[in-house]
Amino acid sequence: MSLVKYEIFSKAAEVNSFTKTAEELGLTQSAVSHAITSLEKEFNFPLFIRNNTTIKLTQNGKDLLVTIREILYYNDMLKQEVSAINGLNKGTVKVGVFSSISTNWIPYMIKEMEKTYPNIEIQLIEGNYAEIEKWLLDSKVDCGFVNNKTTALRSFDIVQLKTEPLLCVVSDKSPLHSKKHISVEDIENAPFIMPTYQCFDDLQLFFKENNIHPNIRFENMNENSIFSMVENNLGISILPEMIIPKGLNSIKVIPLELEQTRTIGLAIRTPISPAVKKFTEIAENWCRLTRTLSE
Structure with a gap:
């Protein structure tokens, strides 16, 4: 061998x-x-x-x-x-990530890993929920950020890290701009921009569970394009809170009347290696700290 x-x-x-x-x-x-x-x-x-x-x-x-x-x-x-x-403490950790995690969490986690465990190398592979699940099942990654509602990873340990709401984004020119909550009727009547990559599964589940039939006008993989289309009043969209940038004056973020959340977890191959265990501890501490600061 x-x-x-x-x-x-x-x-x-x-x-x-x-x-x-x-x-x-x-x-x-x-x-x-x-x-x-x-x-x-x-x-x-x-x-x-x-x-x-x-x-x-x-x-x-x-x-x-x-x-x-x-x-x-x-x-x-x-x-x-x-x-x-x-x-x-030496080793390599291969981590499956999706884009909002890459943007909002990973830089801080890697910085802390380099500070605390400088001999542990972090390798990132970016994809969507389905791709990360496949990489875990194929042993391509050691751990991966996933939606906790997944049923494909029963043999993996999944550490819950964050639960966040799905929110509606509308233009400041939209007739829905002044509403305090977005109803099912609003979703079905307004032109809808469907994200087709990162949070597609979250939305599909939300629509199915509540028998909602959105008026889909566009389908788009890129979140920046979605925000640009919303800004130009071409439709509304629904996205996880983490994805929505702060300080966009031309966009209004409105809660859903039927509250919906996504829960992000870290799925870990077992038995867990020492390096993956260290990364998991850093991830848990980072999420715990950000929750404390936001309260």
């Missing part, structure tokens, strides 16, 4: 390129190709389908990927435990 070959295989499966794998691991392309070919001879079946410029996992390669990443995870955890016994 060669852990170096496994690391090369895992990285190649992630980036779909032997050239990029070589660049990221500091190896020559021939070394990467040789390692993969050696594994394929050892296993007696191909791991990748090779095209001119890209590679793609075979089904057998996909079947082995999770197990190989588990082996690498336990090897890294062994190194971390040995370092901890010797009085050092």
Whole structure:
């Protein structure tokens, strides 16, 4: 068993390129190709389908990927435990994040990690809820920020970090601007701008649970574009509180008559490694501090 070959295989499966794998691991392309070919001879079946410029996992390669990443995870955890016994905190934490977490939380958490545990490296991969769940299940990340309502991660520990309201944003020119609460009727009658990336699942659940049929005029993945469209009175939208920027005078933020929240948690692979445990503690402390300051 060669852990170096496994690391090369895992990285190649992630980036779909032997050239990029070589660049990221500091190896020559021939070394990467040789390692993969050696594994394929050892296993007696191909791991990748090779095209001119890209590679793609075979089904057998996909079947082995999770197990190989588990082996690498336990090897890294062994190194971390040995370092901890010797009085050092070392290791790497791969974290799945979505955009509002990247903007509002991660810079402060990384700053605190670098201050307290300078030998622990944080690697970030950004996606939406579904992508982060898949990365966790495929062992691509060690932990990930998720919506606590997920049912796909029953085997993971999920630490609850924050519950926040979904709020409606309208233009200062909208006839809804003076309202204290936005009703179901308001949502169904006004042109609606549907976020299609980060909080799509939150809204879909809200609409389904309350039998709401929004008048969707636009669908947009980018929150900045949504705010620009709302500012120009092209429609209203509903977003989590964390996403809504402060100080936009041309936009009014209004609570929903039917209160709706999202709960953000940190899903953690088990058994938890020492480095991931340190990151989890930093994340919990940061969220606890921000809650205290806002009260």
